[in-house]
Amino acid sequence: MxxxxxxxxxxxxxxxxxxxxxxxxxxxxxxxxxxxxxxxxxxxxxxxxxxxxxxxxxxxxxxxxxxxxxxxxxxxxxxxxxxxxxxxxxxxxxxxxxxxxxxxxxxxxxxxxxxxxxxxxxxxxxxxxxxxxxxxxxxxxxxxxxxxxxxxxxxxxxxxxxxxxxxxxxxxxxxxxxxxxxxxxxxxxSSTEHGRTGAPRLLAGGAALVGGCLLLRLAATRPAAETDEAGQAALLAALVLLVAVALTGPLSVRLLVAVLGVPVRALAPGAGWLAHANLCGYARRLSSAVVPVALLVGLSGTMLIMTNTAGRTARASATGVTSATDVWLRQAEVALLACFAAVATVNTLVAVTAERRREFALLRLAGAHRWQLMRMLAVEAALTTAVGVLLGAVVAGAASAAFSRASTGSVVPSVPVAACWYVVAGAAALTVPAVLATGLRAVRGPAAELVSGDRD
Structure with a gap:
């Protein structure tokens, strides 16, 4: 072989x-x-x-x-x-x-x-x-x-x-x-999706959700002297919860798209309606694109908020070099996790968009122009980013609240608003250009040949 x-x-x-x-x-x-x-x-x-x-x-x-x-x-x-x-x-x-x-x-x-x-x-x-x-x-x-x-x-x-x-x-x-x-x-x-999410996948997703909640409880109940252990438990909880999102993604994604699609269809009646219909009809495909965005936002957001909370605690207690070291280590961990998440995001979006060439060709044969398809993809990219950011923010909020409970006694962490906006902007900067650049290439070529399979 x-x-x-x-x-x-x-x-x-x-x-x-x-x-x-x-x-x-x-x-x-x-x-x-x-x-x-x-x-x-x-x-x-x-x-x-x-x-x-x-x-x-x-x-x-x-x-x-x-x-x-x-x-x-x-x-x-x-x-x-x-x-x-x-x-x-x-x-x-x-x-x-x-x-x-x-x-x-x-x-x-x-x-x-x-x-x-x-x-x-x-x-x-x-x-x-x-x-x-x-x-x-x-x-x-x-x-x-x-x-x-x-x-x-x-x-x-x-x-x-x-x-x-x-x-x-x-x-x-x-x-x-x-x-x-x-x-x-x-x-x-074919690329047609199955109608349902299988029971084994839902059970595995439920188990991951329970495991993530248990890890959150473990992180939240650590004593103040064990903030390192609380941080590791909170970060691991965020990762397990993101696995749960990946396993149960089609269900949560379909619900969020249904809610977010209402204003989108009102603001862009043509491209917005088509983009919303595509995303609702292919929830599994959308889930594949959303999960890496949620991974990027969830892990980066968790680490940034934990770092800011730990820094605030260190300044309040004046514990010296160890706290400064903890803050630096978490910053390094943010950079590492962001690299992995960025690779997953770009690779997924490029692959998901590239494999839709025949779908785009059918729309062109039905009378759609290339730039109409690009506008549709722009709306889809914006919705994908919004859904991924929302799911990632929920995970980051839960994990950082557990860490804050262990380190400060309060479930309200210290949120670096500017840094979190940079994470959201980074997710959008990865998602939208990746989708549009791949889509621009995917809508090229004779539509009839792409539909018949004569060209890949």
């Missing part, structure tokens, strides 16, 4: 761009925090004890844990869209006697090859980031003055192994549907 996987990568390099970037970030991130852990291990115990604040190994472990979870989420998302763009080829392989096991092996081969291709650049970036990160920790105090990143290749090998594990686990999730349906059904399957 490796030659077939290589052939697919050569034929559709753009389809694997998002997956490659996600895997590159995973390799770089695990290399970064693995190098920090190695630096802590190779430093004499007396020097480690002399440093203030949380230990470097503790910092590396907490960062690495969240990074791996988010990386899995993003890689599953990116690989899922890479497979959707290969749906016809994979279905054809099934019709010529390829077994489900062989199909899964093909997907694993694609993940393996892509991971190997991005490994070296990821190692280089991760090692450079580790040196810069450690220098900042030495300045702030948690790292001993003489602590250095060792020259051992172990962190790089661990990063490769961890990324492969994440990628292979993601391939098992993403390839499940195409490998289980009958060959004839796989070949004739």
């Amino acid at each position: 490796i030659p077939v996987a290589l052939g697919q990568l050569r034929r559709r390099p753009a389809a694997f761009a998002g997956l490659a970037v996600a895997l590159f970030l995973a390799v770089a991130t695990v290399t970064l925090f693995g190098s920090l852990f190695a630096a802590d291990v190779t430093t004499p115990a007396s020097a480690r004890k002399a440093a203030g604040g949380p230990g470097v190994a503790v910092i590396a472990g907490s960062f690495g844990e969240i990074a791996v979870l988010v990386a899995f989420f993003v890689v599953v998302n990116a690989l899922g869209f890479a497979l959707r763009q290969q749906h016809r080829e994979l279905a054809l392989l099934r019709t010529v006697a390829a077994t489900p096991r062989q199909t899964r092996r093909l997907v694993r081969g694609q993940v393996l090859i892509t991971t190997v291709l991005v490994a070296v650049p990821g190692w280089v970036v991760g090692a450079a980031a580790a040196r810069r990160f450690l220098a900042e920790l030495r300045r702030l105090g948690p790292a001993a003055p003489g602590m250095r990143v060792p020259g051992t290749p172990v962190p790089m090998l661990v990063a490769l192994a961890a990324t492969l594990a994440v990628g292979l686990a993601a391939s098992a999730v993403a390839a499940r549907r195409i490998s289980r349906i009958a060959p004839a059904a796989a070949l004739t399957a």
Whole structure:
């Protein structure tokens, strides 16, 4: 299956761009925090004890844990869209006697090859980031003055192994549907959505929601002296709640679109009506586009509000360098999570919009002009951003309230309004241009050929 996987990568390099970037970030991130852990291990115990604040190994472990979870989420998302763009080829392989096991092996081969291709650049970036990160920790105090990143290749090998594990686990999730349906059904399957969200998915979403609520309670009930643990629990709760949003997305998205669509249809009777009808009719597709936006807003908003709340608490209690270190670490975590979420957002929106070429061609044959379709896409992008921001804001509000309850005794956190507006503006800046740029390319070409399938 490796030659077939290589052939697919050569034929559709753009389809694997998002997956490659996600895997590159995973390799770089695990290399970064693995190098920090190695630096802590190779430093004499007396020097480690002399440093203030949380230990470097503790910092590396907490960062690495969240990074791996988010990386899995993003890689599953990116690989899922890479497979959707290969749906016809994979279905054809099934019709010529390829077994489900062989199909899964093909997907694993694609993940393996892509991971190997991005490994070296990821190692280089991760090692450079580790040196810069450690220098900042030495300045702030948690790292001993003489602590250095060792020259051992172990962190790089661990990063490769961890990324492969994440990628292979993601391939098992993403390839499940195409490998289980009958060959004839796989070949004739279209982009038409199923009418309902399956019971297993709803049950999993409910379980994730319950788990997120339990983590929120755990974060809110931590004593004031354990704000680090409360912050980690709140951030993990935000991630679990976003998983619940992803699993139950079509239901919540359909409700929000129905509410937000009323003023949109009034303000833009033509393009607004068509955009609203598309989003209501394809709630699952919209959910795929909304979830990365919610991930970006939810995680970034949670970290920004927690950072501001922790900073306010530190100024009030004058606890010194440890609090300043906590604030800086949360800022670094915001940047890391924003990178992963931005990759998921752009990759999803580009893939979702690009696969609608035949839909756009049918509308053109029915009399719609290209610029009418672009106006429709602009309205859809605005609604997608609004729904994603609302869902992300709800998650961020719940997580930051739990953290505030633990650190200040009040469920009302300190909200950096300007920074939160920047997050919203960043989400819009990623969403709208990605949709419009991809849509502009998707509406080109002879409509009749696109409808008949003569052109991809």
